Amino acid sequence: MFDLLIQGFAAVLSPQIFLLMVAGVAVGIVFGAVPGLTAVMAIALCLPMTYSLGPAAGISLLIALFVGATSGGLISAILLKIPGTPSSIATTFDGGPMMEKGEGAKALGVGIVFSFLGTIASIAALAFIAPSLASVALSFGPHEYFAIAVFSLTLIATLSSGSMAKGIFAGVLGFAVSTVGIAPVDAITRFTFGQVELNAGFSILTVLVGMFAVAEIIKVAETARSPITAPPAAMVKIKGFGFSMAEFLGQIPNATRSALIGIGIGILPGIGAGTSNIIAYIAAKKRSKTPEQFGKGTIEGVVASETANNAGIGGAMIPLLTLGIPGDAVTAIMLGGLMIHGIQPGPMLFLTQAPLVYTIFAALIVSAFLMLVLEFWGLRIFIRLLAIPKHILLPVILVLCAVGAFGLASRVFDIWTILAFGVLGYAFVKAGIPTAPFIIGFILGPMAETSFRRGLQLSRGDFTGFLTNPISGTFLALAVVSIAWQLYGEYRATRGPVGDNPLKLGGEE
Numbered sequence: 001m002f003d004l005l006i007q008g009f010a011a012v013l014s015p016q017i018f019l020l021m022v023a024g025v026a027v028g029i030v031f032g033a034v035p036g037l038t039a040v041m042a043i044a045l046c047l048p049m050t051y052s053l054g055p056a057a058g059i060s061l062l063i064a065l066f067v068g069a070t071s072g073g074l075i076s077a078i079l080l081k082i083p084g085t086p087s088s089i090a091t092t093f094d095g096g097p098m099m100e101k102g103e104g105a106k107a108l109g110v111g112i113v114f115s116f117l118g119t120i121a122s123i124a125a126l127a128f129i130a131p132s133l134a135s136v137a138l139s140f141g142p143h144e145y146f147a148i149a150v151f152s153l154t155l156i157a158t159l160s161s162g163s164m165a166k167g168i169f170a171g172v173l174g175f176a177v178s179t180v181g182i183a184p185v186d187a188i189t190r191f192t193f194g195q196v197e198l199n200a201g202f203s204i205l206t207v208l209v210g211m212f213a214v215a216e217i218i219k220v221a222e223t224a225r226s227p228i229t230a231p232p233a234a235m236v237k238i239k240g241f242g243f244s245m246a247e248f249l250g251q252i253p254n255a256t257r258s259a260l261i262g263i264g265i266g267i268l269p270g271i272g273a274g275t276s277n278i279i280a281y282i283a284a285k286k287r288s289k290t291p292e293q294f295g296k297g298t299i300e301g302v303v304a305s306e307t308a309n310n311a312g313i314g315g316a317m318i319p320l321l322t323l324g325i326p327g328d329a330v331t332a333i334m335l336g337g338l339m340i341h342g343i344q345p346g347p348m349l350f351l352t353q354a355p356l357v358y359t360i361f362a363a364l365i366v367s368a369f370l371m372l373v374l375e376f377w378g379l380r381i382f383i384r385l386l387a388i389p390k391h392i393l394l395p396v397i398l399v400l401c402a403v404g405a406f407g408l409a410s411r412v413f414d415i416w417t418i419l420a421f422g423v424l425g426y427a428f429v430k431a432g433i434p435t436a437p438f439i440i441g442f443i444l445g446p447m448a449e450t451s452f453r454r455g456l457q458l459s460r461g462d463f464t465g466f467l468t469n470p471i472s473g474t475f476l477a478l479a480v481v482s483i484a485w486q487l488y489g490e491y492r493a494t495r496g497p498v499g500d501n502p503l504k505l506g507g508e509e
Contacts, residue, residue: 007355008362011056020057021064021363025370028068029378033076033084035213035397037404038205039069043333047340055341055356060363062337066330067119067367070310071375074111075382078104078302080397082213086204086274087309089439090281092212094294094301101297108382109241110299111306112375113248114255118307119368121259122266122314126321127361140268142454143466147475148268149448152279153440154482164486167437170428174441175448177202184450185457197413204274205408206417207442209401211435214422217394219429241376247299254284254300255307262308266315275443276315278436280308314364321345321357 011017024046031042042065050058073088074095081096083089091111098107153171180191181201192198258280265276284304285294294301320331324345338345343353350357405414428435455472459465467473 004354004358005362008358008360009366011359012060012362012366017057017060018366020053020061021367022370022374024061024064025068025367025374028065028070029072029075029371029374031065032069032072032074032088035076035080035082035084035209035401035404037400037407038085039066039330040333041404041407042069043330043337047333047337050337051340055343056359058337058341059334059343059356059360060367062334063360063363064367064370066334067310067313067364067371068374070313071112071115071119071306071371073309074108074115074302074306075375078107078111079382080213081216082397083208086208086443087277087312088305089208089212089274089436090277090305091302093281093305093436094296094298097295097297098299098302103242103297105379106242106299107297107302108375108379109243110247110251110302112372112379113241113243114251114303114307115310115375116368116372117255118259118262118310119313119364119371121307122263122311122317123361123364123368124314125263125311126314126317126364140471142451142458143469143472144451144475145268146448146451146455146466147469147472147479149444149451151475151479151482152275152444153448154479154486166431166433170433170435171437171441174438174443175445176441177207177438178442178445179449184446185453197411201446202417202421202442203408203414204443206405206414207421208439209405210418210421211425211428211438213397213401214418215425215429215435217398218422218426220390220394241379243299251299251303254287254303257283257287258304258307259311262311263315265308266312267318275440276312277305277309278440280304317360317364321349321360 012021027046028039028042031037032039043062046061046065050061053061069085070087073084074091076082076084077088077091078095078099081092081099083092095107095111098104153175178201180198181189182199183190189199261280261283262276265279281294281301281304284300285291288294288298288300290298316331320335322345324335335345343349343356401418402415405418406412408414425435427433428438455466456463466476
């Protein structure tokens with residue numbers, strides 16, 4: 001094993017492949033940082049370039065793009081409160097407030113370092129426990145996926161700061177929006193109103209860009225004529241990554257838990273980092289000694305989100321390499337890249353092409369270090385971008401969002417979609433309705449519905465199959481407990497002293 005790993009490093013550190021990886025990580029960071037552009041788009045655009053490259057060079061380039069784009073989303077999430085990718089949604093919750101308090105440099109530094117550590121943790125899982133983890137994930141069927149989705153949806157109240165009712169409304173609305181288009185299983189069109197463009201439903205990217213980016217642009221436009229101020233001096237004069245060793249050590253338990261969540265969710269096909277970063281954020285908030293600080297600018301939230309989404313990189317690679325099953329859209333494209341070079345992922349891959357497998361491991365490790373170095377080098381550049389007046393910067397971002405939406409399927413309809421969801425997101429801001437529950441409902445809605453209907457098919461219409469299955473029964477029981485706990489927390493909050501906030505978050509004390 002050690003000899004194979006050395007061979008892998010020798011391959012990826014050759015001048016040609018190393019330079020390709022440097023370029024790949026840099027391009028990936030740009031695609032991740034620009035709202036509307038994603039890792040999927042970066043890899044899809046660069047896939048034709050790998051045709052003329054050897055297997056080691058081609059796969060290393062794709063991996064570098066994957067790692068760079070996954071981490072790059074934190075840049076716009078923190079500086080502009082706009083998630084560059086779905087995997088950086090939760091980063092905006094505390095990264096944006098930290099930037100507003102003049103701690104943008106610390107938020108970026110924390111995000112970069114823990115993105116790196118999350119990636120390394122997932123690579124270790126991929127290298128040492130891939131086969132056993134993949135076999136467990138393979139045992140999950142429709143009943144288990146439905147129960148996991150329901151349990152995750154019950155956590156919406158944790159993100160509903162201010163009013164549980166508003167959070168539940170947002171989550172239900174997100175679930176409803178996810179049902180637009182052709183229904184799973186029976187392929188009946190729903191809520192399309194005769195519009196052919198709606199048959200495929202709404203893309204997560206257009207919803208995300210609209211609800212966060214366009215809504216933020218509209219909100220900022222209200223104060224566009226106010227005097228422009230330069231970023232605080234503390235954001236430019238930074239040492240190292242902007243945080244202390246004590247702060248780093250204090251986040252180790254949070255990072256460990258978030259990495260495990262990211263790896264675990266990354267292994268499950270079809271869920272992805274867009275969900276894992278939110279779940280890790282919720283878990284960090286529940287376990288925190290100061291949950292009231294979440295959403296106001298605490299590094300705990302940034303650590304949880306960025307560790308989890310990058311830990312999903314290795315997690316998604318586990319079923320890809322060991323079973324030939326892509327864990328998300330990115331690894332689906334990478335599966336095509338592997339097959340282009342005559343590589344058939346699966347259990348036999350570790351026996352028939354072991355040197356190439358360890359080359360992939362080495363490429364992941366080298367890409368993680370390149371990401372750390374390039375983002376550290378660009379840290380001060382990212383901060384200085386805030387000196388650009390917003391009345392100049394935000395229109396440019398809006399154009400990039402429109403370009404990214406159009407690039408999904410070359411449809412003007414997608415541009416109108418991001419504008420429509422931007423207006424909806426702005427209405428949420430004005431009404432004090434949290435956006436995160438809407439996104440959770442939208443992401444988990446299709447998985448819950450599809451798994452529910454397939455589960456009923458397997459059990460011939462018998463609903464008890466969801467309860468008698470040990471794993472799904474356990475998760476459904478946890479969902480009931482979660483709801484009961486949230487309601488009890490709301491009851492305690494409303495029964496508190498007169499001076500307390502009657503709309504205090506459920507479950508917090």
